[in-house]
Amino acid sequence: MKTVLCYGDSLTWGYNAEGPSRHALEDRWPSVLQAELSDGVRVIADGLNGRTTAFDDHTAGEDRNGARVLPTLLGTHSPLDLVIILLGSNDMKPWVHGNPFAARQGMARLLKIVRGHAYPLDAAAPEILLVSPPQLTRTRNIEFAEMFAGGDKGSQKLAELYAGLADETGCGFFDAGSVAVTTPLDGVHLDAENTRKIGEALAPLARVMLAL
Template identity: 65%
Template sequence: MTKTVLCYGDSLTWGYSAETVGRHAYEDRWPSVLQKALGNQVRVIPEGLNGRTTAFDDHLADCDRNGARILPTILQSHNPLDLVVILLGTNDMKPVVAGSAFAALQGISRLVQLVRNHAWGFDYEVPDILIVAPPAITETANAAFAASYLGAVKESSKLPTLYSDLADELGCGFFDANTVAVTTPLDGVHLDAENTRALGRGLEPIVRMMLGL
């Protein structure tokens, strides 16, 4: 029976390219790489939105970037699911959004609650959850990004430890994207094609294990 994985994320999941200020080729995005690695026994659903936060409003956006408000609708539209991979928190680092690793931690906790308490219906089981700590934000000469993410280099470096502890506490899987990928100095936030592919490859073993494959 085919297993279904939902990849819930932001521009790192959407595939934003700092080089082109566009989108990485489909085959370079990490959910695509993960899909190819897992093969036909798994269906990987990419659900990435540029600027998506864990659970906070972004009043500068032209769409709803609040991950907690949108998640129940996404879960319902892709029901049933075997695994939800959550890769969020980078945009929470913006001072105009939340500006702290602790705020992102609270947001991730809220997302886990939403998955666990969702009205799945049809006797569908609650999916497992994999929390992924995003690659740390790095210094950049890009003035706009540096200003937008003021203080984020230090704050984002706290996410792996916080997320790991939360995953242990809530019984979720955990993966630290910093072990396989680094952000590009072009804007300090996004992944180049090589690093987003590396993330997809890096996630394969734990996703395979959590799906029981």
């Protein structure tokens, strides 16, 4: 049995701007990825609304710092064959840092954590597939427009920065913005169709990285 951990934020959790609500389980991209892969693969979805790459956000009750939480999950779900990381949108919030290069540095920290973790029973470190989020878009939703002020421009640089990081570190890379666009309802999240597209697009890459 191969095991895949999908580590992300509200795009992985399945936040639906309509309502707002949560997408049906079958519409969330990790569920679509599971359906696309063979029965010999188990896909674990760990998405938290507001999660950053490696930065604190004290506005919520949960720990949103992705670098602080990741080691626990690696140990919990070990052995792992592949970790798919889709983060960076929340780094664009001005009170987090709002800087795409800082998000790239945060992602680099996550890669080091995955590769350097002391896995139980001396399990090998998993492969890593780095995914850049779809670009933020302008919205008439005042709350989200203020929450991500300037983030639309910053997020446009994430794909290029992440692709360069993946090349430097020998990780897999995929630009989710090549298949999915954020909804104008809030400029950040995905409708059901677009979140499904991410799962469908990641399946061929996952198969190669899992040697299926």
